Amino acid sequence: MDYQWDFSAVVTYWPVLLVGLKNTIILAAVCLVLGLFFGLFVGAARYSSNRLVNWPATAFVEVFRNTPVLVQIMWFYFAFPIISPIEVNAFTAATLGLTLNTVAFSSEIYRAGIQSISKGQWEAAKALGMTYTEQMRRIILPQAIRRMVPAFTNRAVELVKMTSLASVIAYGELMHQAKTISIIAFNPIEMYTSVAIIFFVLIAPLSLLVQRLEMKKRKSS
Amino acid sequence: MGYEWDFSVVFGNFDLLLLGLVNTLKVTGLALFFGIPLGLVLALMRLYGNKALRWPAGFIIEFLRSTPPIAQLFWFFFALPILLGVEIDPFSASVLTFSLQSSAFFAEVFRGGIQSIDNGQWEAAKAIGMTRNATLQRIILPQAVKRMIPAFLERAIELMKTTTLVSTISYSDLLYQANTIAQSSYRTLEVYTTAAAMYFVVILACSLLVGRLEHRLGRSGEITRG
Amino acid sequence: METNQNTEVLCLEGLKKSFGDLLVLDNIDLRVTKGETIVILGASGSGKSTMLRCVNFMEVPSGGRIILHGEQVGKENQNGSRTYDEKSLSDLRSRVGMVFQHFNLFPHMTVKQNVMEGPRTVLKCDQAECERRAKLYLDKVGLGWKADAWPSELSGGQQQRVAIARALAMEPDIMLFDEATSALDPELVGEVLETMKQLAEEGMTMLIVTHELGFAYTVADRVLFLSKGKILEQGAPEAVLINPKEEATKNFLRGHGSFRLPEPNLD
Ligand SMILES: Nc1ncnc2c1ncn2[C@@H]1O[C@H](COP(=O)(O)OP(=O)(O)O)[C@@H](O)[C@H]1O
Ligand SMILES: [Mg+2]
Numbered sequence: 001m002d003y004q005w006d007f008s009a010v011v012t013y014w015p016v017l018l019v020g021l022k023n024t025i026i027l028a029a030v031c032l033v034l035g036l037f038f039g040l041f042v043g044a045a046r047y048s049s050n051r052l053v054n055w056p057a058t059a060f061v062e063v064f065r066n067t068p069v070l071v072q073i074m075w076f077y078f079a080f081p082i083i084s085p086i087e088v089n090a091f092t093a094a095t096l097g098l099t100l101n102t103v104a105f106s107s108e109i110y111r112a113g114i115q116s117i118s119k120g121q122w123e124a125a126k127a128l129g130m131t132y133t134e135q136m137r138r139i140i141l142p143q144a145i146r147r148m149v150p151a152f153t154n155r156a157v158e159l160v161k162m163t164s165l166a167s168v169i170a171y172g173e174l175m176h177q178a179k180t181i182s183i184i185a186f187n188p189i190e191m192y193t194s195v196a197i198i199f200f201v202l203i204a205p206l207s208l209l210v211q212r213l214e215m216k217k218r219k220s221s
Numbered sequence: 222m223g224y225e226w227d228f229s230v231v232f233g234n235f236d237l238l239l240l241g242l243v244n245t246l247k248v249t250g251l252a253l254f255f256g257i258p259l260g261l262v263l264a265l266m267r268l269y270g271n272k273a274l275r276w277p278a279g280f281i282i283e284f285l286r287s288t289p290p291i292a293q294l295f296w297f298f299f300a301l302p303i304l305l306g307v308e309i310d311p312f313s314a315s316v317l318t319f320s321l322q323s324s325a326f327f328a329e330v331f332r333g334g335i336q337s338i339d340n341g342q343w344e345a346a347k348a349i350g351m352t353r354n355a356t357l358q359r360i361i362l363p364q365a366v367k368r369m370i371p372a373f374l375e376r377a378i379e380l381m382k383t384t385t386l387v388s389t390i391s392y393s394d395l396l397y398q399a400n401t402i403a404q405s406s407y408r409t410l411e412v413y414t415t416a417a418a419m420y421f422v423v424i425l426a427c428s429l430l431v432g433r434l435e436h437r438l439g440r441s442g443e444i445t446r447g
Numbered sequence: 448m449e450t451n452q453n454t455e456v457l458c459l460e461g462l463k464k465s466f467g468d469l470l471v472l473d474n475i476d477l478r479v480t481k482g483e484t485i486v487i488l489g490a491s492g493s494g495k496s497t498m499l500r501c502v503n504f505m506e507v508p509s510g511g512r513i514i515l516h517g518e519q520v521g522k523e524n525q526n527g528s529r530t531y532d533e534k535s536l537s538d539l540r541s542r543v544g545m546v547f548q549h550f551n552l553f554p555h556m557t558v559k560q561n562v563m564e565g566p567r568t569v570l571k572c573d574q575a576e577c578e579r580r581a582k583l584y585l586d587k588v589g590l591g592w593k594a595d596a597w598p599s600e601l602s603g604g605q606q607q608r609v610a611i612a613r614a615l616a617m618e619p620d621i622m623l624f625d626e627a628t629s630a631l632d633p634e635l636v637g638e639v640l641e642t643m644k645q646l647a648e649e650g651m652t653m654l655i656v657t658h659e660l661g662f663a664y665t666v667a668d669r670v671l672f673l674s675k676g677k678i679l680e681q682g683a684p685e686a687v688l689i690n691p692k693e694e695a696t697k698n699f700l701r702g703h704g705s706f707r708l709p710e711p712n713l714d
Pocket of ligand 2: 626
């Protein structure tokens, strides 16, 4: 292998990559916040004993968990605009796909977390005269959320990785910028190597955090 | 909504979609075929290797788990051929990428499974004079693998979903076929919805199978997560 | 008469073991002759398990010598320390049987396969020999009829007897028992002790850690009392259990109030 590595274009186009990095972070952050927020409601809906509430929620979760996220993004970008009342650009399509995907997965985390709290906690709260919402908000969720932290962090890791899929519909995140530069500067090796390293630096700390948290959880249980 | 649904182009090209699905399964199957043994090797290196094995194995696993699969795929498809001076076709690049990518995840499943076996099993085998290799082969792995089956299947499902990326380097999997048909027919809504439905059916079937297994193994208390 | 040299199965000389700064075994000297049954007593944390585990190198001793049948284990380095390769340790362990508190049967193998595993994998016996040993030793512990059962189908006492058969199938020179009955329900303790007693009567050389003082009294040839990693007191069961000299031994025996001497023989 006598290939001459040359990272000069990476330096030259650094501002372009930086824009990509910024967009990656924005997309991930928006989808994470929205996903975790709405995930709680979908999770609660799945927990409900009312079929009119719990069936649609279940159907939603199963559809988004059992189809590839790239297909979801493509669907929102190419298919959805046809029936959509609003304009759908790449950012909107990516946000829709990734958010709904995160909603589906995080609703399961909420559900599992809540179910892991023993019945006795509900009963003790009820015995104090708390309403269902109070039991949930003051007694169950505070305990459950602590247990959910590793799973949520893991979701964040997956989400950051998934944002790279938005490059397929030409949203200017990191991967897309790298692809563009690599074509202009004829340096796919350096470009894709750099972008892999940037992602690694972005994600590895989160990954390690997940492992730490899980180890701690295993030890305490 | 005044949109008129028309699935005729889907029906007319259904054989192409099916072919795509077969290709999806082909890449998935091959990646599993290479990824699982490779994952075992990485796990054993990480668990029992000396420093010269443990560190690289750990780094490879973490790197593959902490970078987006699309970045890996592009690297193997666009960068590696130049580096090696050989051509790599989309199919080979896909199998290569997903074998390596999944091996990292399988390594973690193996590690979790092996570590979940009670230390007393090691001790009992040691006490009758079994070597570490013999213990692994005859005592630990047979028990661990059984517990890992659901986690394996879960990873396999994730893998199948991830292989949709091969469409971006023009390997004709299900999503690629859908792209092609959609672009030539302008019936994007019907085509993408059908493709999504096909993925849904296959993946849901697998998920249900995993659920079943988990339930059965869970009842006999023999389950670990990866 | 055979000389002492020929009948000595195991010899510990100045055995030391520490975990980091914690000295757990402090200069243990012990000679075990063929057919001898030695019971080791001591408070929790006194080093009983560690002592047994050093004998078959489940723990590598920090100092001292372990001599099995006149041979010292491991190779001596220039600076006097010793190295132990996997082969020689495997060889040693195949000649020392060990039974644990938590039976540790292999759950994915039947009772018979459990017993045959050592002869097959370690001793490389042929199928017929493995079968012969499985039958012989399962019959000896009274479980020949359970040969094709799975460990999970057995009671704790039965599982422990299978674990004993598994160790015996290696035809070891010496057997180590580390609280073999501590994890059992009280009503299952008897069958395991009975099996151990029978082995003692047949002349097996045994080192037994137990809290069953009645068993120690009737079966042991010698009782050791371990305290803070040292052998504080040793001798015939009557001497150590009935007339202990050391304060620590007395305290320990007081803590085991349920120990009652066997009924006097009046006929
Ligand atoms: N693997 C180990 N690492 C560190 N300390 C240990 C280890 N095994 C035993 N010890 C310590 O050695 C001492 C003796 O333990 P052990 O031999 O198990 O005592 P016993 O069996 O008499 O209860 C205890 O203080 C214990 O904490
Ligand atoms: Mg002990």
